[in-house]
Amino acid sequence: MKILELYSGIGGMHTAFKKVVCAIDINPTANKVYAHNFPTTNSINGNIEGLTVNKIKKMNIDTVFMSPPCQPFTQLGLQLDIHDPRTKSFIYFLGILPELDIKRLLLENVRGFELSEVHNMFITTLKKCGFHYKEFMLSPNQLGEPNRRRRYYCVAKKEPFDEATVANLPQNDEIIQDPYTLEKILEDVTTDEYNVPIKMLLNKSKLFDIVYKDSNRSCCFTKSYGRYIEGSGSIFTPKTMAEVDDVYERLNENTQDEIDPETRIKIETELLKSLQFRFFTSREICRLMCFPEEFGFPASVTNRQRYTLLGNSINCKVVAELMKLL
Numbered sequence: 001m002k003i004l005e006l007y008s009g010i011g012g013m014h015t016a017f018k019k020v021v022c023a024i025d026i027n028p029t030a031n032k033v034y035a036h037n038f039p040t041t042n043s044i045n046g047n048i049e050g051l052t053v054n055k056i057k058k059m060n061i062d063t064v065f066m067s068p069p070c071q072p073f074t075q076l077g078l079q080l081d082i083h084d085p086r087t088k089s090f091i092y093f094l095g096i097l098p099e100l101d102i103k104r105l106l107l108e109n110v111r112g113f114e115l116s117e118v119h120n121m122f123i124t125t126l127k128k129c130g131f132h133y134k135e136f137m138l139s140p141n142q143l144g145e146p147n148r149r150r151r152y153y154c155v156a157k158k159e160p161f162d163e164a165t166v167a168n169l170p171q172n173d174e175i176i177q178d179p180y181t182l183e184k185i186l187e188d189v190t191t192d193e194y195n196v197p198i199k200m201l202l203n204k205s206k207l208f209d210i211v212y213k214d215s216n217r218s219c220c221f222t223k224s225y226g227r228y229i230e231g232s233g234s235i236f237t238p239k240t241m242a243e244v245d246d247v248y249e250r251l252n253e254n255t256q257d258e259i260d261p262e263t264r265i266k267i268e269t270e271l272l273k274s275l276q277f278r279f280f281t282s283r284e285i286c287r288l289m290c291f292p293e294e295f296g297f298p299a300s301v302t303n304r305q306r307y308t309l310l311g312n313s314i315n316c317k318v319v320a321e322l323m324k325l326l
Ligand SMILES: C[S@@+](CC[C@H](N)C(=O)[O-])C[C@H]1O[C@@H](n2cnc3c(N)ncnc32)[C@H](O)[C@@H]1O
Pocket: 007, 008, 009, 010, 011, 012, 013, 024, 025, 026, 027, 030, 046, 047, 048, 049, 066, 067, 068, 069, 070, 089, 309, 312, 313, 314
């Protein structure tokens, strides 16, 4: 396979299958991380709409991997679908696909994409080009990883699929391997850089998705991780569930007692601080998303940028399993 990686980001697809000839993304920070990890790949900093049929033909590629922007389809978003300007480049690519000699294709997107008008255009184009295709909704926790990231995937190729290989993948919500515990991916964090700030502790502690070292789950890490709490990723505590329950019970009692507000805040702060809540580090999230240890970030990329880039990326193991079908 000679692969063109569209919407390449930090190179999750490249990590899953190391045969990428050329990659393109419009985000310079993502491209910096990509070049840091894959210095020999031709990584273009630019808009996909600038890729003409001739330019792609000159790349001499036969396979396309891509994760187009998902914001037009996210269930909590406006779901503007074909009317969202962020789908323009994908619609452009579908327009030129029939003129390209592409033999295999893999696409990743959020849940909700499968219900969109853009999805209809995608499938119609695949059929028009003579592709066989398979669609999946998969999450890494179904393949033994302690992280949820349920995503839509489509693999397509010009030859028929081997149904026995397709059947090896989890069907519906099936879990084919039990996830290991988080202890395996934890770093020894000695700084307070990752501590949840006091303001978040006081205002949002009831919304934390709390996980422990013996948990075998964590929720999806999004690009807002570290800035927002609700639905953006799990919070780690080195304490036990019993210790956390005890503190939360005492917090509840504290709100019922007749205490002046200042003293109450002081007590709540101390109680919550005792649980040593912290965010997962970018290395830990890389591990949960199945990036190898040698994958790294240039020192100039801030922690917040790392969370954003990882939140946009993919689980390499899930994608690697799907690539086997191609
Ligand atoms: C869902 S992310 C893909 C992440 C990638 N698979 C990874 O592993 O990091 C979508 C990417 O598309 C890029 N993008 C959006 N519109 C683009 C366009 N018109 N041309 C090129 N890249 C674009 C964004 O900068 C973003 O990195």
